[in-house]
Amino acid sequence: MLCGRFWRLVKPFQGEERGEEVVMPGAHLRAMREADAIAGLRRIDRLSLAIDSISHGLLELAWSTRCVCCELPHALLCRDCEEALPRIAAESACPRCGAPFGAVACTECWTADGQVPRPFASARCALEFNDASAKLILAYKDGGERALAPILARLLVEALEPELLESSDRLAYVPASSQALRRRGFDHMERIACEVSTLTRLERVDLLAANSRFDQRELSREERAENMAEAFELLEGIDELPRRVLLIDDVFTTGATLTAATEVLLAGGVERVDVGAICRVW
Numbered sequence: 001m002l003c004g005r006f007w008r009l010v011k012p013f014q015g016e017e018r019g020e021e022v023v024m025p026g027a028h029l030r031a032m033r034e035a036d037a038i039a040g041l042r043r044i045d046r047l048s049l050a051i052d053s054i055s056h057g058l059l060e061l062a063w064s065t066r067c068v069c070c071e072l073p074h075a076l077l078c079r080d081c082e083e084a085l086p087r088i089a090a091e092s093a094c095p096r097c098g099a100p101f102g103a104v105a106c107t108e109c110w111t112a113d114g115q116v117p118r119p120f121a122s123a124r125c126a127l128e129f130n131d132a133s134a135k136l137i138l139a140y141k142d143g144g145e146r147a148l149a150p151i152l153a154r155l156l157v158e159a160l161e162p163e164l165l166e167s168s169d170r171l172a173y174v175p176a177s178s179q180a181l182r183r184r185g186f187d188h189m190e191r192i193a194c195e196v197s198t199l200t201r202l203e204r205v206d207l208l209a210a211n212s213r214f215d216q217r218e219l220s221r222e223e224r225a226e227n228m229a230e231a232f233e234l235l236e237g238i239d240e241l242p243r244r245v246l247l248i249d250d251v252f253t254t255g256a257t258l259t260a261a262t263e264v265l266l267a268g269g270v271e272r273v274d275v276g277a278i279c280r281v282w
């Protein structure tokens with residue numbers, strides 16, 4: 001597995017789909033059943049963690065670490081860029097959707113028609129989505145900088161109130177679709193969830209599966225909204241669902257993804273879902 005440093009060096013010579021060049025030959029994947037293929041990709045993703053750490057030292061000699069925001073050497077996110085990130089203060093954020101303005105409810109959660117229904121009990125988002133936070137997320141998801149996982153997890157944890165962490169029974173994450181898993185070779189939120197779990201001691205569980213028929217790219221806006229309702233399903237073989245779940249994702253835009261995932265958990269028997277996201281598009 002090549003590290004992100006290499007991807008950033010070679011990306012001028014690669015197309016948008018450079019992430020396709022990972023993990024398993026397509027013909028072999030097609031020959032496997034869908035579920036087996038996804039399980040295989042996830043196993044390989046975990047193996048790649050070990051390979052990453054071995055290759056890291058060698059690649060560091062050839063291509064030194066650079067800040068994903070400003071390209072200064074020696075750190076993936078330099079101190080100045082980290083301090084300049086647009087953090088969302090809890091005191092001024094909308095408690096229902098994590099938007100940066102609206103300490104009671106923002107203009108997206110409270111319209112002229114009344115309160116916009118959201119199935120999750122609360123939402124916290126760590127950063128406003130701007131150039132810097134977009135670079136961070138993209139470098140991690142699509143630029144191969146997997147070493148950003150602990151940094152992104154820490155930024156998210158810093159935004160989550162201790163009471164929320166204490167009152168949650170388990171940590172769950174929005175899983176990648178099978179298409180995204182193939183394209184990137186790893187489930188970006190699964191890794192973030194592992195890091196968040198380590199930082200908070202909140203136990204991580206795999207609760208959701210992305211529906212393999214779900215692909216938004218070819219759909220119109222209306223079709224996307226309709227399709228989203230079928231985006232997720234509960235993983236098979238779960239004996240007992242936790243009572244209160246903290247569900248995390250990378251970016252909260254309209255909230256449609258987190259809404260769909262939350263509704264599946266609630267329909268399955270989870271009593272309460274709170275959500276957390278690294279970035280809030282506003």
Ligand SMILES: [Zn+2]
Nearest residue numbers: 067070078081
């Ligand atoms: Zn920097």
Ligand SMILES: [Zn+2]
Nearest residue numbers: 094097106109
């Ligand atoms: Zn809101």
